[in-house]
Amino acid sequence: MPDMDVALKDAMQIDGAIGVALVDYTSGMALGIAGGTKDFDLTVAAAGNTDVVRAKLRAMEMLQMRDEIEDILVTLGEQYHLIRPLKARSGKGLFLYLALIKSRANLALARHQLRRIEESIDV
Known part of the structure; x- marks a missing residue:
């Protein structure tokens, strides 16, 4: 099982990856980050996307849905943003956040790889 750093590096190998973060959605803190640019602050993006997950x-609770989120996709003009909650007991309250360049x-395949x-991640 890869540790967090290896898992983040693996995610950065996905075609079009801009950046990836492992985020605690109870606090909004990024526990690990790889990639990003000067114009794309992954710490801010990770914290902001905790609101999306929450x-x-x-909404699922209000609808009494007894299901779990597989992933959440946000499609922008030039980017895809994938949010994938961790299902393992050790990853409870955490999600992977991956930003991709849409044209690349x-x-x-990115959803499959994520x-x-x-x-396989070991948190």
């Missing part, structure tokens, strides 16, 4: 979890990414990383 909102979806609240294969969304289906799922593989999420399933």
Whole structure:
């Protein structure tokens, strides 16, 4: 099982990856970050996306949905943002956040690779 740093490096190998973070959605803190640019602050993006996860979890609770989030996709003009909550007991309350350049990414393959990383990560 890869540790967090190895998992983040693996995620950065996904075609089109701009940056990736492992985030605690209870606090909004990024526990680990790889990539990013001077114009794309992953710490800020990770913290902001905790609200997305919390909102979806609240909506599911209000609807009494007994399901779990596989991933959340936000499609922007030039980017994809993938949010994947960790399902392992040790990853409870954490999610992987991956930003991709839309023109260079294969969304289906990126989702598959991020799922593989999420399933193997050791937190």
